[in-house]
Structures are given as C-alpha cells and as structure tokens.
Amino acid sequence: MKNIVLIGFMGTGKTAVGRELSRLLNMKLIDVDTEIEKSEKMTINEIFERFGEARFRDIETDMVKKVAQNKNVIISTGGGVVLRAENMESLKKKGVIVCLTASPEKIFERISNNADRPLLRVEDPLKKIKELLTFREPFYKKAEITINTDDKNPLQIAEEIIERLKTKGWKK
C-alpha cells in the first residue's frame, strides 16, 4: 500500500511520530535527513556550513527521489522539502502526505534544546520561525491530512494519523 510521508516545519515531531508509526504499523521508517547524513558522511549542519543551503536542497532532492521509490514505508522528511514542487511530486506518487503543524511558540520550545537546525541559528529564532512559517504555509497546506501537534505526545499523534488514514481508506 501507499507510503506514509510526514512533512511539516522543524520541531513538529516528524521524526518522533515516524518512530511511533513505524512501531505501531510495523513498517520501516526512512528519515530523509538521516539518509543524507549517511550518504554525505556529514551532519546537516556541516553541509549547510560548507556548501550552503542551495547545495543542501539539491542533495535533498536527489535523496527524496531515491527514497520515494520505496513501497510500504514511512518517510520522514526535512521541514524544507515542500519548497520544491518536484520533491512533492516524487513523494506523492507512492505516498499519502501527512503534515504535522505546531504553533511558533511550541516549535521554539521544542527546538531550543538542540543546535542542529542551521536555519534557526540566528539572534531571534522565534522571529525566524514565524517568518519561515508564513512563507511555507501555502506549501504545507497542500497535504492530504493535517494534524496539529501542540500538547500531544508522539504516540497520540501517531494514533490520530492512523485513524485519519483509515477514514480515507488507507490500508497497510
């Protein structure tokens, strides 16, 4: 059956929710950023620092193309994957797109304890989060299913996703 593709801004819980979904549905989880780090033998931060965002986006598009060819897997993406229409076209071919959302304040709270978001290494991360969210909102809105994650844990969110998928006739 179709892949489950998790999209959404940084700090909306894609990786943690992906892990829960993988456990509950007994499906393999593929995390695009992790695959990039493995194949480039560098962290996402290092890729941004050494080659810049544009180069990262090219690497991301190549990896998305590759990962999207799988069947019956959960794919967790990086927050900026929606910025290129061709990424979404690849992912949609074999997958149902699920978007996780959260308020800027919640996102700020969640990302504050780790430094591996190069785009948010700025003086005022909350302001940057708001700006990026405003710009990206129309892209995230195109998802088939949208789930708000404020005040929910990954298990609750995963269960909600499964319910919503079932009402849409998704079967494993």
Ligand code: S3P
């Ligand atoms: C990015 C999100 C990150 C990572 C990179 C760029 C973005 O992934 O791909 O830092 O542009 O939103 P997460 O959403 O998993 O943090």
